[in-house]
Amino acid sequence: MNETRSPYVGLSSRDAFGKALVEVGTADARVVALTADLGSSVRVAEFARHFPERTFNFGVAEQDMMGAAAGLALGGKMPFVTTYAVFASLRAAEQARTDVAYGNLPVRICASHSGLSIGPGGPTHHSTEDVAIYRTMPNMTVIVPADGVEAAAATRAIADLPGPAYLRLSRAKESTVYTMEDHFAIGVANTVRAGHDLTVIACGSCVGRSLQAAESLSQEGIEVQVVDMATVKPIDRQAIEEAAKATGAILTAEEHTVIGGLGSAVAEVLAEAGLGIRFKRLGLQDCFATTAPYEELLALYGLDARGIAQSVHELLAKSQTS
Amino acid sequence: MHKRTYEEVLADMSQDEQVRQLRNIAVDIREDIVRLGRDCAGGVHLGGCLSLAEILSVLYFAILRVDPRNPGWPERDRLVLSKGHGNLALCAALARRGFFPLEELRGFNTLGSPYSMHADMHRVPGVEASAGSLGHGLPISVGLALASRINAAPWRVYCILSDGEMMEGSSWEAMMSAAHYGLHNLTAVIDRNRFSLDGPTEQIMSLEPLRTKSRAFGWRTLEVDGHDVQGLLEAFAPAPEGNRCPTMIIAHTVKGSGVSFLEGRTESHFGQLTPQQAEQALAELGRARAHIAGEGAAP
Numbered sequence: 115m116n117e118t119r120s121p122y123v124g125l126s127s128r129d130a131f132g133k134a135l136v137e138v139g140t141a142d143a144r145v146v147a148l149t150a151d152l153g154s155s156v157r158v159a160e161f162a163r164h165f166p167e168r169t170f171n172f173g174v175a176e177q178d179m180m181g182a183a184a185g186l187a188l189g190g191k192m193p194f195v196t197t198y199a200v201f202a203s204l205r206a207a208e209q210a211r212t213d214v215a216y217g218n219l220p221v222r223i224c225a226s227h228s229g230l231s232i233g234p235g236g237p238t239h240h241s242t243e244d245v246a247i248y249r250t251m252p253n254m255t256v257i258v259p260a261d262g263v264e265a266a267a268a269t270r271a272i273a274d275l276p277g278p279a280y281l282r283l284s285r286a287k288e289s290t291v292y293t294m295e296d297h298f299a300i301g302v303a304n305t306v307r308a309g310h311d312l313t314v315i316a317c318g319s320c321v322g323r324s325l326q327a328a329e330s331l332s333q334e335g336i337e338v339q340v341v342d343m344a345t346v347k348p349i350d351r352q353a354i355e356e357a358a359k360a361t362g363a364i365l366t367a368e369e370h371t372v373i374g375g376l377g378s379a380v381a382e383v384l385a386e387a388g389l390g391i392r393f394k395r396l397g398l399q400d401c402f403a404t405t406a407p408y409e410e411l412l413a414l415y416g417l418d419a420r421g422i423a424q425s426v427h428e429l430l431a432k433s434q435t436s
Numbered sequence: 437m438h439k440r441t442y443e444e445v446l447a448d449m450s451q452d453e454q455v456r457q458l459r460n461i462a463v464d465i466r467e468d469i470v471r472l473g474r475d476c477a478g479g480v481h482l483g484g485c486l487s488l489a490e491i492l493s494v495l496y497f498a499i500l501r502v503d504p505r506n507p508g509w510p511e512r513d514r515l516v517l518s519k520g521h522g523n524l525a526l527c528a529a530l531a532r533r534g535f536f537p538l539e540e541l542r543g544f545n546t547l548g549s550p551y552s553m554h555a556d557m558h559r560v561p562g563v564e565a566s567a568g569s570l571g572h573g574l575p576i577s578v579g580l581a582l583a584s585r586i587n588a589a590p591w592r593v594y595c596i597l598s599d600g601e602m603m604e605g606s607s608w609e610a611m612m613s614a615a616h617y618g619l620h621n622l623t624a625v626i627d628r629n630r631f632s633l634d635g636p637t638e639q640i641m642s643l644e645p646l647r648t649k650s651r652a653f654g655w656r657t658l659e660v661d662g663h664d665v666q667g668l669l670e671a672f673a674p675a676p677e678g679n680r681c682p683t684m685i686i687a688h689t690v691k692g693s694g695v696s697f698l699e700g701r702t703e704s705h706f707g708q709l710t711p712q713q714a715e716q717a718l719a720e721l722g723r724a725r726a727h728i729a730g731e732g733a734a735p
Binding site: 146167168170172173175177178179180181182183184185186187188189190191193208209212213216217218 | 510514516557558564565566568569571572574575576577578579580581582583584586587605606609610612613616617
């Protein structure tokens with residue numbers, strides 16, 4: 115099994131989620147899927163074809179959907195709630211916090227079109243605060259898979275959690291990071307590339323682009339370690355401390371505001387551990403993104419492979435001069 | 437000797453006796469609210485608790501299939517108190533129904549007490565869903581009713597709403613989805629006491645015509661005097677055969693009901709009673725109890 119190439123290679127995280135949801139629903143009859151008129155977009159359509167009696171469309175009404183998910187969980191079901199990340203984290207935030215998280219209920223909030231992946235959709239549809247919002251909710255597990263393979267593994271993993279989880283999915287196809295599914299465990303960071311000069315700690319689509327950046331930097335003789343921090347909460351403190359001690363410099367990369375997300379979580383660990391290393395948070399610098407095709411937005415905000423490599427250079431230069 | 441269950445006692449009562457019993461329990465609940473409204477830490481929602489007394493009495497002592505000795509009984513009916521600020525009234529009803537000793541309510545709102553201002557399922561047996569933020573309970577009830585239906589389970593879902601929370605959009609989202617999914621296993625009750633925190637609802641944000649709106653949203657809608665036990669029993673009776681709609685009971689109530697100086701007043705929304713106020717309130721409730729007994733004695 116461990117030797118097998120995953121059938122999810124090459125799928126976007128949302129496509130992989132949709133397929134894995136069918137697997138999870140086949141294995142466990144308690145699984146129900148909820149959507150708010152975005153079923154095809156968040157890839158619940160396949161689950162709906164297999165299990166129409168376990169699929170509920172709430173129309174354009176995210177608060178009702180999130181509250182009903184809590185009710186379904188109270189009634190013994192295992193709801194997977196699907197919508198766009200911006201709506202999951204903002205429109206239905208209070209239901210997620212008070213009904214789901216305070217209830218400590220097994221509701222899985224699976225949110226697509228995260229970050230800038232809807233590109234020209236603009237700030238009304240970009241989701242650049244969702245990780246920060248969900249990370250502050252007690253009882254909540256927050257997972258940002260790097261690619262389709264990891265999204266499938268995460269979908270299966272959260273099905274086994276006793277409490278709630280937030281799974282952040284992308285509209286865009288991430289570059290392939292994994293070909294096998296055996297690496298994933300909730301709360302455990304995964305080093306996807308070894309290196310001794312600096313560590314990039316990334317999540318979601320930024321993992322693949324950090325790997326591309328690392329390859330190009332290697333041509334220049336800079337060896338960057340890349341850590342996939344798919345579980346932003348609970349965060350793998352040990353992996354962060356080890357990376358800090360081993361490489362002395364950490365760059366975080368996320369498709370999210372630098373306030374409250376992965377970068378903040380890593381900074382909290384470093385500060386509390388007394389590790390005053392060179393450090394930079396790459397992401398949206400407390401701004402709303404503009405509108406453009408996704409790839410152009412990534413380049414504009416320094417979140418493409420070239421931008422990540424440039425941030426590595428800047429951080430290393432700072433290391434040498436300080 | 438076998439101690440008879442509440443259900444066994446109930447089965448032996450005539451209908452008149454049952455109605456008197458339920459009215460007396462409503463007085464019990466009001467007395468609990470008054471005493472704890474005096475003794476609690478930091479105040480409670482007096483007006484919106486008092487208006488619930490008959491609704492809770494009828495539900496817990498005549499309608500709901502629950503087992504106080506086994507609060508997690510899988511086939512129990514579920515009641516969601518969406519107006520979670522009515523928790524004191526709910527806790528009084530649960531205690532009176534035998535979920536926990538009434539004395540446990542002493543220390544209401546204090547550190548370490550499981551009983552406080554808003555409903556909390558983690559700490560109080562018999563509370564099905566935590567609530568307090570308005571507009572949450574009806575969506576939760578929709579989910580519960582769906583779960584019951586998926587399992588072809590026999591249990592029903594009841595949801596008590598405040599009229600104020602019908603100003604929340606999420607309540608109307610759930611009005612739509614409950615009707616869309618034909619959740620005839622769901623009954624909602626609006627405690628229509630006509631006041632929200634800031635004042636009369638029709639001045640704050642008009643809710644009327646509420647019955648017309650509820651019907652237009654696809655609900656089987658009934659109106660009843662929310663302090664008339666007999667009327668409530670009839671409203672909670674099973675819907676006609678073949679009904680596929682959720683049921684909405686608009687229960688017209690008086691905020692602060694049963695305590696003259698709290699009735700129909702914005703100021704009764706929240707507060708703490710002085711010993712003198714509590715004494716007066718208990719005297720009034722004592723007269724109400726005597727009145728019920730007097731009616732029973734009449735031929």
